Amino acid sequence: MTREGPVVTLDGPAGSGKSSTAKEVAKRLSFRHLDSGALYRALTLALTKRGVAQEEWPLLTEADLGALDVDITPTDDGFQVLVSGQVVDAELRTQEVTEGVSHLAKLPAVRASLLDLQQRAGECGRLVAEGRDMGTVVFPDAEVKVYLVADVAERARRRLLDEGAADDDPAELHRQVEAIRARDSRDSERELSPLKKAEDAVEIDTTGLTFDAQVAAVVQLVLRLTRS
Secondary structure (H helix, E strand, O other), X not given: OOOOOOEEEEEOOOOOOHHHHHHHHHHXXXXXXXXXXXXXHHHHHHHHXXXXXXXXXXXXXXXXXXXOOEEEEEOOOOEEEEEOOEEEOHHHHOHHHHHHHHHHHOOHHHHHHHHHHHHHHOOOOOEEEEXXXXXXXXXXXXXXXXXXXXXXXHHHHHHHHHOOOOOOOHHHHHHHHHHHHHHHHXXXXXXXXXXXXXXXXXXXEOOOOOHHHHHHHHHHHHHHHHHO
């Protein structure tokens, strides 16, 4: 199938600004936005609804996960996520799903089961996909690959603000810094789809950038690389 436009991937560590940046970049380019994390949350939701205990998750096969019937349908600006034919949205952000998704996402069968679904989202192109292995595993042939980074202290500050907490409390900032460092270590050292920069990705350091500036930097990069 011939793509109607490029696939753009945004990868990077936690707190580097992937999700918010990808969504706004897609909006400005009139592309669809793929939130890969929502798919892992959908599987987590499906398992919890069926009462599958977390200790049983490592035993699940790709066939077991396929039977959960997680799917996506395109919209004008992104994708609706469905579980058993029903659109899910707010249910993906519950505390129960949030606490379980990190355990599920590291399982080989889970990542393999969602690979085809994610790649199907990019068949027609005009897609901005964000995650931690979009440019290395899911869309290795993407026309534009971006790797967002930021100083760990800045990423910690952003996380505190996202949580509605004060970003000027030294103790809270230190706690968040240590949590992010631990997350970085787990993500980069895992055997399956580790967090790493694709060889042909362009790195953008967002530490000193405003949100508008980092979005503009990605948009300009996409336009430059796809019009040359």
